[in-house]
Amino acid sequence: MQRSWNLPIWIGFVIVVIALASYIPVFTQFAVTRDFPWANYLLLLIGGGALAVGLRRAYRDPLRYRGKISGTILGAVSVLLAGFFVFFIVYLGKQIPSAESALHTGQRAPAFTLRNADGKQVAFSDLANNHRAVVLIFYRGYW
């Protein structure tokens, strides 16, 4: 008997991959989906659910459905990938030194002169000139 393709396994795996690959290019662009990545968690749940459905029928009805081997492999890969994503979100992203030594409100901000993207020297006073205040955004770099 010709066994039929177990589509939920493949669809579920594709959704899991999309869930993980989309976070940086798409969902970090918006604060609502970046700070708590609910959109990605939701996609992971949907993908995981589809995979579970496919795996279940592959094992319960192996005469009708394929996918015992491919489903197990894709399922394991999905769990690994999702595990790394969650590890990054809840642990790796928080591995920055304590902010205790940072300057705080009311303190004097050290003046500086640094080169801009065109290599020209820019002083803090140049930025503040004709302005009420300056927002300084410090970022990690190496993008």
Place this chain on the structure above:
Amino acid sequence: MRSFEQHLQEFETRGIAIAAISVDSPGESRKLCDAKGYTFPFLSDPDAAVIRQYGLLHPKGGPDDHDISRPAEFLVDPSGTIRWVNLTDDIRVRARPEAVLEAINRLPAL
């Protein structure tokens, strides 16, 4: 960064300048600005001297154990006094421009 770029006009209208600072070289900043369309100044602090002065050093936080800056936002008035600070404990979670604008509105006399 992208959201600050989108609110740039609003900041400019209120007389607030914006600048970004990292250990990236001017060349890397140029690439980033061109790729993302950022128009406010991106300043290069390659040996993290200014970053260190602001107490933001993240030792060996970058590739190949390079020292980098931890993420932070400061609002500094022209006299050099810090009027507002945002220090995140998660590299993904940054100050939203709305929060900074609110802080600007709350300040007594800038």
